[in-house]
Amino acid sequence: MAFRKFLPLFDRVLVERLAAETVTKGGIMLPEKSQGKVLQATVMAVGPGSVNKNGKLLPVSVNVGEKVLLPEYGGTKVILDDKEYFLFRDGDILGKYVD
Secondary structure, eight states, X not given: OGGGSOOOOTTEEEEEXXXXXXXXXXXXXXXXXXXXXXXXXXXXXXXXXXXXXXXOEEOOSOXXXXXXXXXXXXXXXXXXXXXXXXXXXXXXXXXXXXX
């Protein structure tokens, strides 16, 4: 709900990281230190895009609801309604998952 009140500017993308796996496939509980950093996220909101040198609008390459692969470092943490989201530039997103 909070992301509906927030619209990223230019080529920025608001994402919500997926939850870290706390149990292995074999049923072993993982301590917090051994859990890997989650690099997958769901796109919650996108900006209109960036403007090139000629003034033409270049749209963002991802859409709301898509699953994307993020870089290990980067992004700006944003807290909306006590929930943690991250802002990335469209060019920083490494790829998207297709069904």
